[in-house]
Amino acid sequence: MMINLFDDNAWQSLRPLSFTRPVADLRVGILTIAEKWTKHLNAECGFITLAHLSVKYPSLKEGCLYINGSVCPDESLLEAIVALQTGESLKKEGLLIAFKTDYGTTDVMKTADQLKPKEYNRDFTRIVVPEDIFRNNDIELRKDFALITKGRSSAALSATNTLLGNDIFVEEGGGAECSTFNSLNGPIYIGRNSQVWEGCHIRGSFALCDNSQIKMGAKIYAQTTIGPYSRVGGEINNAVIWGYSSKGHEGYLGNSVLGQWCNIGADSNNSNLKNNYAEVRLWDYATEGFRKTGLQFCGLIMADHSKCGINTMFNTGTVTGVSANVFGPGFPRNFIPDFAWGGAQGFDVYKLDKMFETAEKVYERRNIPFDQTEKDILQAVFDMTENYRHF
Numbered sequence: 001m002m003i004n005l006f007d008d009n010a011w012q013s014l015r016p017l018s019f020t021r022p023v024a025d026l027r028v029g030i031l032t033i034a035e036k037w038t039k040h041l042n043a044e045c046g047f048i049t050l051a052h053l054s055v056k057y058p059s060l061k062e063g064c065l066y067i068n069g070s071v072c073p074d075e076s077l078l079e080a081i082v083a084l085q086t087g088e089s090l091k092k093e094g095l096l097i098a099f100k101t102d103y104g105t106t107d108v109m110k111t112a113d114q115l116k117p118k119e120y121n122r123d124f125t126r127i128v129v130p131e132d133i134f135r136n137n138d139i140e141l142r143k144d145f146a147l148i149t150k151g152r153s154s155a156a157l158s159a160t161n162t163l164l165g166n167d168i169f170v171e172e173g174g175g176a177e178c179s180t181f182n183s184l185n186g187p188i189y190i191g192r193n194s195q196v197w198e199g200c201h202i203r204g205s206f207a208l209c210d211n212s213q214i215k216m217g218a219k220i221y222a223q224t225t226i227g228p229y230s231r232v233g234g235e236i237n238n239a240v241i242w243g244y245s246s247k248g249h250e251g252y253l254g255n256s257v258l259g260q261w262c263n264i265g266a267d268s269n270n271s272n273l274k275n276n277y278a279e280v281r282l283w284d285y286a287t288e289g290f291r292k293t294g295l296q297f298c299g300l301i302m303a304d305h306s307k308c309g310i311n312t313m314f315n316t317g318t319v320t321g322v323s324a325n326v327f328g329p330g331f332p333r334n335f336i337p338d339f340a341w342g343g344a345q346g347f348d349v350y351k352l353d354k355m356f357e358t359a360e361k362v363y364e365r366r367n368i369p370f371d372q373t374e375k376d377i378l379q380a381v382f383d384m385t386e387n388y389r390h391f
Contacts, residue, residue, distance in 0.1 A: 001041050002064035005034055006048040006108045008096065010070035010128045015285040016303035016321040016338060017130050017259060019381045022049035022057050024069030027227055027242045028133045029140030030148060030189055030207040033072055036140075039147060040073050041065075041082075048106055052380035056373050063103040066112075071097055072125040072140055080120055089115040095126075130301045130319070131282065131293055133240050133257045138186065138223040141205045145169065145187040157181070157190075167204060174208075176200070186222050215248060227260075229366060237272075239299070244366060255297045259304035261362055265327075270314035272299035280317040283335035285388070290334070293317070303338070305359060305378070312343070321388070322381050323355050338385040347391050352382050 005024035014023060024034040024047060031039070038045045046060035047053075047069070067081065080090055081098045089099035089112045096112050097120060105111040125136050148169075155170040157163065158177050165183035169190070176196035181188050186205030190196065194208045199217045207225045208214060214226070215233035224236050227243030234247065237254040241247065245258050249266035256270060273296065274280065280298035281290035302320040309327030320326065321338030330344030341350040356375060363370040 001043040002046070002060050002062060003037060003041060003043045004046045004048050004059050004064055004066050005037065005069035006066055007050065007069055008108075010126070011050065012286055013129050013284075014070075014127070016319065016385075017133075017257065017301065019322050019338070019385070020053075020259070020304045020377055022047045022053060022069055023127065025057065026127060026133065027225065027240060028072065028127060028137055029142075030144035030209065030225060033069060033127065036073050036144065036147070037067060040078055048108055052377055056377065059104075059106060061104045063101050065098065065100050066105075066108060067098045068096060068126075070127050072127070072136075072143075074124055074143065076122050077120070077124050080118075084118070087115050089117050090120050091117050092120045092124075129282075129293075130257055131255075131295060131298055134223070134238050134255055135295070137225055137238065137240050138205050141189075141207055141223070141225060142187060145189055145205075145207070148189070165204070171210070191228065209243065238297075254299050255295075256299035256301065258300075258302045259306070259322075261305045261359070262302055263307040265308050265310040265312055267310055268308055268312040268314075270300040270318065271316040272297045274316045282317050283319040288388070305355070306336075309343075321385060323350060323378065325350055337388040337390075339382055340389065340391075347389075349389055349391060352379065 007023050010023050011018045025032050034045050047057040048059050049057055084100040086100050086102050090097045099112045099115050160178045161176050162180045167183035167187040171192040173193035174190035178198040179196050179200040181202050183204040188204040189207040191210035194212045196214045197216045200214050202220045203222045205222050209228040211228055212226050212230045218233045219235045221237035223238040225240045226232055227241050229244045230241050232247045234250040235252045239253050239256040241258040242260050244260045245262040247264040251267050252269045255272040280293050280295050282293050284291040298317045300314045300318050303322040305323035306320045307325050313331050315331050315334050318334050320336040324336045324340045326332055326343050328343030328345055332343045339350040340347040360370045
């Protein structure tokens with residue numbers, strides 16, 4: 001089977017996290033949304049997304065199944081989508097979920113309007129705003145855990161560890177020493193070649209994806225995902241780190257999302273609860289103002305390539321755009337624009353050539369080329385976010 005995962009208006013409302021990727025490339029649970037669909041359907045996957053992303057995330061040109069990239073699969077939804085016949089679409093209350101054609105298209109909405117609609121009446125998980133990622137991480141982590149581990153045997157953990165519960169799965173090369181794993185209230189997944197160093201305490205639901213490390217003495221609470229090629233330490237609660245990022249030292253990260261290629265300096269913290277216990281508001285790119293989240297607990301939303309210096313303090317509900325560099329004393333404001341350089345004392349523009357110099361060094365450490373495709377994406381984001389940098 002071949003599928004194209006298409007972006008709809010969720011791409012707009014998920015900024016800044018979606019500036020550098022299609023919505024289906026967001027990680028929630030253990031897997032990205034695209035990985036969930038490809039595993040469930042045993043499918044080859046393409047993307048229909050914005051022009052500046054289409055070189056890195058191309059579409060499949062042949063006729064195939066088209067699925068909304070903001071929608072996460074479950075058994076009922078999979079059954080309904082697989083049952084679609086050519087020329088049919090699946091919708092719920094006007095939301096286009098999926099459709100099937102015998103020809104390729106990039107004009108998703110126009111094509112779907114010409115097809116026979118079928119109504120879907122059950123609930124499902126959809127990622128529409130940034131906080132949906134940590135808010136839905138527990139349910140998606142549990143679903144992904146069941147999908148990945150079904151019919152398989154776990155590698156063994158060292159006898160130096162204390163294990164509470166039996167819902168723990170360790171991939172080949174994964175390991176831990178002298179740590180505590182509590183899966184009584186949720187599963188724990190340790191990815192391939194990932195390591196938990198001595199003295200860590202981990203409660204499920206939790207996922208440590210491939211080739212990542214948890215440093216000594218870390219305290220990690222439920223509903224947390226550490227993506228591939230990442231290194232973390234300190235205290236983490238209900239946070240999702242997508243991959244290739246570091247929070248390697250003491251400090252608190254809670255009810256938060258970190259993109260790729262991010263770095264959190266030593267002893268940095270985010271607040272996830274206002275002193276007056278009021279509802280948290282988050283910056284909205286569309287309205288250029290703050291919107292209500294309906295949440296009492298909401299921490300830091302940090303997009304790709306952003307970094308902060310040691311002892312950085314983030315206010316409750318802070319949104320940090322792509323490639324921001326934050327440092328200095330005091331609390332920076334709750335919206336830190338893309339390509340901002342500075343902190344509570346003020347910001348300047350993080351010039352693109354300087355940002356590229358840093359990114360090349362960061363990629364080189366992972367033996368990954370920082371190529372023209374990556375530069376073109378960041379150039380496009382730099383251009384489209386100019387109006388938000390009122391320095």
